[in-house]
Amino acid sequence: MSGTARAVIQLPAHLRTINWFPGHMAKGLREMRNKMRQVDVIIEVRDARVPVSSMNPAFEAMLTRAATDRYILLNKIDLADPIATKRHVEVMEHNAKIALPDSQTWVFPVSLSDRSFLRKLIKDLKCKAAADPLKYSKMTLMIAGMPNVGKSTLINSLRNLGNGKGKAATTGGQPGVTRAVSGTPIKIVDEPTRIYLLDTPGIMDPQIRDPIQSFNVALTGGIRDHLAGMENLAEYLVFALRVRQREQALVDLFKMPSALLAPPVGAKPTVDPESGVLVEPVLPMRPVLDHVARRIGALEKGGVPNRDRAAAFMVQAFRTGKLGRFTLDTVPEPLATPVRAHEDGEEATNTTAQADFP
Known part of the structure; x- marks a missing residue:
C-alpha cells in the first residue's frame, strides 16, 4: 500500500449497531446487584483487544456504588x-x-493460559485475607465480564490450582454459555482462609450506541456471529485494517492483489457535508471475498465462490492472530474530574489502576 496520505475511511452505512441483551442477561444483572453486598473482591475479565468496548457501563456503575476492590x-x-x-x-x-477513591483496582494484562500468573493471583488473595482476618473470616469473589472473554476458563483454572478440583464452569467457543449467577459459591481455597467465588453470566451493555464499538465486540467473539452476519464481520475487519493502514496483513496471508483493497478505479473521494473532510468511496467486498474463497477452496458447484465460508475464514484468521496482533479500541482520554457513574451506563467511567503482586 502507498505510504501517501489518503482520504478518511468511514464505516459503511449498512454496518449498524448490534445490540444483544437477552432475558438471561437482564436477570443476571439484577442478581449481581443483589449479591454485591456479599462480595469482597471483584475479578473482572476483559478482552485486551477491546479493553474499552468489553467494559460494561452498567456493571461499572454498580461497582462504583459498592466501592469493592477489583482486579x-x-x-x-x-x-x-x-x-x-x-x-x-x-x-x-x-x-x-x-x-x-474509596476502593482499589489493579489491572493485569494476562493470558489466562499462564498458570504462573494464576498462582500469583491466588497467593495475593490469600495474603489479602490473612492481613485482615476479622474482615475476611471467609472471602467471596465475583467473576464478571462480557461474554466470551474467558471467565469460565479462569474459574476452572483457579479451582484446579487452589484445591485440585476439576471443572466447575462450562466453557464454549460461542458467547452466552453461562446463563445465571451461580447459586452455590464455588470453593477455590480451603485454608488458611476459605475463598469462594460466584460465577456470573456474560453481561452485555444493554445499549451499545456506537456501531464501531459493537463491531469491535462482535469481531472478537463477544456477540454471536449470526447476529452480526459473517460477511458484515469480514467487511468490518477490512475496514478496521484499512483505517490502521495494515491491509498488508490480508495481502500477505491470502496472496491478495493490493488493488482489491483500494477504492475502485475512477472512484473519487467525496466531501462530507458536516465535517468538510474527504471521504473514500466504500470498498466493494465481493471481489475480496471471491478471492479468499478461491484461495481456500471454498467453492460451490460450478466453481462459484462461497462468500460466507470465505468471510468466516477471514474472521477466524483475525481471532487466532494470523493477521498479527491488533488492539481495536482507541485509548480514551484521561479523566480530568471525577465522574459519577449511572446504572443506565450513560456516564459510566472505565477506571483502573495497575499494581504488581506483593
Missing part, C-alpha cells in the same frame, strides 16, 4: 498490540485515582 484481567494479550495495551493501562491507572 481487572486483560485477557488474550498474545493477540493484542503490546504498545496499545501499555497505553490503555497508563490511562486506566490515572483514571482509577480519580473515579474510584
